[in-house]
Amino acid sequence: MPLPSPEKIQLAQKYLLFVKICRECGARNSIKAEKCRKCKRKNLRLKRREIIKK
Numbered sequence: 001m002p003l004p005s006p007e008k009i010q011l012a013q014k015y016l017l018f019v020k021i022c023r024e025c026g027a028r029n030s031i032k033a034e035k036c037r038k039c040k041r042k043n044l045r046l047k048r049r050e051i052i053k054k
């Protein structure tokens with residue numbers, strides 16, 4: 001299995017780390033989401049973790 005390029009890993013980390021969590025039901029939504037895809041409320045918080053560097 002070939003190793004993914006560092007660029008792809010970085011991109012994947014971005015998508016994994018930058019998500020919005022619903023305060024009402026805890027569902028994960030995309031970073032672009034305006035409202036929760038589960039309960040349709042706009043009570044979203046941004047989940048932002050630091051990207052781990054070597």
Ligand SMILES: [Zn+2]
Nearest residue numbers: 022025036039
């Ligand atoms: Zn929700």
